[in-house]
Amino acid sequence: METRILHKDHLVPLLRRLSRNYRLVAPVRNEYGDTLYSVIHDLDSARIDLDQQPQGSLKPFFFPQSEVLCQYALDRNHDGGQTRYAFYPQLPENRPTLYFGVRSCDMMAVMYMDLIFFQSRGQDIYYARHRENAVFITIGCNHPFPNCFCNATRTGPFLEHGYDLQLTDIGEQYFVETGRARGRKIVEAWSWFFSTAGERERRAQFQAALEARGLFSSLVHVDLAIKLLEEGDEPTAVFTELSRRCQDCGGCAFICPTCTCFNIHDQPRTDDSGERVRTWDACTFRGFTRMCGDHNPVDVETQRVRKRFLHKLLHDVRHHGRTSCMGCGRCVGMCFGGVDMIRFITMMCQYEAAQETGE
Numbered sequence: 001m002e003t004r005i006l007h008k009d010h011l012v013p014l015l016r017r018l019s020r021n022y023r024l025v026a027p028v029r030n031e032y033g034d035t036l037y038s039v040i041h042d043l044d045s046a047r048i049d050l051d052q053q054p055q056g057s058l059k060p061f062f063f064p065q066s067e068v069l070c071q072y073a074l075d076r077n078h079d080g081g082q083t084r085y086a087f088y089p090q091l092p093e094n095r096p097t098l099y100f101g102v103r104s105c106d107m108m109a110v111m112y113m114d115l116i117f118f119q120s121r122g123q124d125i126y127y128a129r130h131r132e133n134a135v136f137i138t139i140g141c142n143h144p145f146p147n148c149f150c151n152a153t154r155t156g157p158f159l160e161h162g163y164d165l166q167l168t169d170i171g172e173q174y175f176v177e178t179g180r181a182r183g184r185k186i187v188e189a190w191s192w193f194f195s196t197a198g199e200r201e202r203r204a205q206f207q208a209a210l211e212a213r214g215l216f217s218s219l220v221h222v223d224l225a226i227k228l229l230e231e232g233d234e235p236t237a238v239f240t241e242l243s244r245r246c247q248d249c250g251g252c253a254f255i256c257p258t259c260t261c262f263n264i265h266d267q268p269r270t271d272d273s274g275e276r277v278r279t280w281d282a283c284t285f286r287g288f289t290r291m292c293g294d295h296n297p298v299d300v301e302t303q304r305v306r307k308r309f310l311h312k313l314l315h316d317v318r319h320h321g322r323t324s325c326m327g328c329g330r331c332v333g334m335c336f337g338g339v340d341m342i343r344f345i346t347m348m349c350q351y352e353a354a355q356e357t358g359e
């Protein structure tokens with residue numbers, strides 16, 4: 001793997017050059033003090049913020065919260081004189097986009113979405129359009145944020161693969177690791193912004209990565225939770241308790257970088273035309289499993305959150321060999337009922353321990 005040095009003073013000039021060829025997305029602090037991955041239109045006025053965890057993930061850029069899939073209209077002149085609907089696909093614009101300052105967990109979440117939208121459900125042409133021509137410059141987390149547990153999900157705080165370029169803050173400079181071919185092309189095309197990394201910088205990077213692993217404040221037993229679920233130890237009492245606390249808001253699924261459930265509905269625009277729209281859905285919603293005749297096979301009072309946690313920690317391990325929790329901790333800050341991944345894993349482990357001791 002090639003390594004380089006990028007002086008911090010050269011970052012904005014480099015991004016300025018890159019913005020000629022790419023739409024630029026980065027964590028930006030907005031006027032309300034929130035840091036969100038945002039499209040940058042003007043580098044001079046945008047406040048790129050690499051100190052906070054972006055409140056949202058990259059999910060909306062690849063899988064928008066609401067997306068028109070096609071338009072439809074009544075076709076009265078169809079051959080044979082029959083009236084039918086004609087559908088006109090609306091593919092999203094394919095724009096080369098550079099995602100800068102991406103956290104390791106969010107990069108891993110994009111790779112998880114690739115599994116879902118490219119493999120599990122066949123090729124999703126809408127996702128593919130957003131995903132094509134995307135370049136990722138990630139940044140390792142020297143100081144994991146309070147709710148982060150990516151060390152336990154093995155999705156950070158630094159990446160071993162998946163990035164085009166990975167930066168590590170080593171003081172006045174960024175240590176730059178080159179991953180995929182698109183990253184190499186950037187370094188080659190703008191080589192005067194980069195210098196060769198020496199032994200001192202390599203040591204600084206190693207030290208930063210080592211120290212970061214010791215700075216997590218949450219100890220989350222992800223592997224133990226997976227093992228218990230694999231053994232069939234479903235913590236029914238925990239599901240019941242957490243389901244009662246869930247208020248059906250969908251916030252945990254919407255903030256989660258890997259929740260990809262959706263609904264599709266037709267939105268009429270006139271009497272004989274409209275749009276077919278895909279929107280985010282959430283398994284914690286009461287209506288998620290509701291069927292014809294108002295029958296619901298899931299008891300929403302006691303099992304509302306069960307599907308969510310089993311999906312992340314059991315089903316995805318079985319289907320994809322890994323959890324779909326990236327340890328970003330965002331659901332911890334989101335849920336006002338305290339129903340989040342850390343809470344679930346902690347309660348489950350305590351519950352199992354109590355079962356064993358008979359307490």
Ligand code: SF4
Pocket residue numbers: 245246247248249250251252253284305334335336337338339340
């Ligand atoms: S954020 Fe909390 S209250 Fe809202 S749906 Fe998720 S678990 Fe339920």
Ligand code: SF4
Pocket residue numbers: 252255256257258312324325326327328329330331332341
């Ligand atoms: S379940 Fe929570 S911690 Fe895990 S990826 Fe989703 S939002 Fe992040």
